[in-house]
Amino acid sequence: MTSEHSPELAARAAQQHVVVIGGGIGGLVAARECAKVGMRVTLLEASETLGGSIRTAELDGVVVDVGAESFATRGGHVRALVDELGLGDSVVSPQGGGAWLCGIPDAEDAPLPAGSLLGIPANPFQDDVRRIIGWRGAWRAYIDRLRPPLTVGHERSLGRLVGSRMGARVRDRLVAPVTAGVYSADPDDVDTDVAAPGLNAALTRIGSLSGAVGLLAAERKGKVPGAAVLGLVGGMGRLVEALRADLAAYGVELRTGTRAIRLDREAGRWTVGIESLSDEGADAPAETSLTATGVIVATAEPPARHLIDPHVSGLGDPGAAPAIEIVTLLLDAPELDAAPRGSGVLTVPGSHTAKALTHSTAKWGWLREAAAGRHLVRVSFGSQGEPAATAALDDAAAAALALSEASALLGVALREPQLLAAHRARHVQAQPSSLIGATERRAAIRTAVTAISGLAVVGAWVAGTGLAQVIPDAVAEADRLRAGLLWD
Known part of the structure; x- marks a missing residue:
């Protein structure tokens, strides 16, 4: 953006209103990119919290990640955002050694x-x-x-x-x-x-x-050595909070507890039908719509399709999305001090109910200090085409199953009195980007969406799973949208 055109572009930007639907990491990054050039931005999130797959919970005073706990270093895009947000000094590498394999037949x-x-x-x-x-x-x-x-x-x-x-x-x-x-x-x-x-x-x-x-x-x-993944002291939730603060500084209006229920388009402008899911302000007249010059849909695939289907052709069939459950356990288990199975465990499919386990306090030094002698493990259930074994269980039964699986995978007899607290989180992942045909499917969706002026779609279902794919895609799509609004 050259200096002689800056006043004109600033004036154009001020005339735009972009509505971002979805407060996951893709929506937050896209909103930031539009707000940076002076556009008015409103972000809608149906739940009461931002972050999507990045979630935290408190177990007996210890704040832990119960969703994404790290980011891939490939491409450098996530690290660049972390540095921009002032979190560079909090970046840490995983510890605890390599992972183990359990359930090997006859071994x-x-x-x-x-x-x-x-x-x-x-x-x-x-x-x-x-x-x-x-x-x-x-x-x-x-x-x-x-x-x-x-x-x-x-x-x-x-x-x-x-x-x-x-x-x-x-x-x-x-x-x-x-x-x-x-x-x-x-x-x-x-x-x-x-x-x-x-x-x-x-x-x-x-x-x-x-x-x-x-x-x-x-x-x-021959390349520069380094960890394939990195984390943040205090957890990945800090990335969401830093983005929230940055959006507030840019003047972005953040509305949680507000769901977009439809999109209409007429004469080059969008109308976003909304409904409030929060009791706050229940006595006030309910606002039913917002008008916008541009819309970025940043939800998971099912609600995204519901919104854009009337306007976009050629989306193809929905992708199969595995339902994953992660049960995080806080344990009083000194027998785990030596990290007997390194940083975690993978299982031979069909050998165990759980598909994987992460020994979080062995993997992350900052978390080990926060846990003060206690241990945190994350037990994962569910895979592509296979429902999580915990899906039909109540929280107590899910925690008991996770404790039993942790005992088997870690090779240590863990007993119920050692379980101090548990948290259960369910994640419906986007179709894994590594599946055969997924690349072509995402490319076709992107082509169909870009044909509609003033519309962009971001998130794992179109970008590929993982922050290293979602973040640069959200930046690129927001840039495409804002360029169209400013120049077309």
């Missing part, structure tokens, strides 16, 4: 092998790999090295690629626990090029899958 629980990619080993005879897949699995995986290069093809399914090259034991015992824990998906449904960029190309160059993993590992060594 003891063991640490996840080092030097692997999504569980795919570079050397199947490595001791920590062979401990999990056995000699039979190691020799079957070694056949991958002997296959002629001419048999190498481009396989989109990660599970089929691993199974055909290295055998069922590598796929089921090493790769499936990782894809279930990270993507809530079966490896056969995971897109190789999305989950492991460059793997197919390296396979073509090297001629073996294990060799391709080794090549990618060698290439990574």
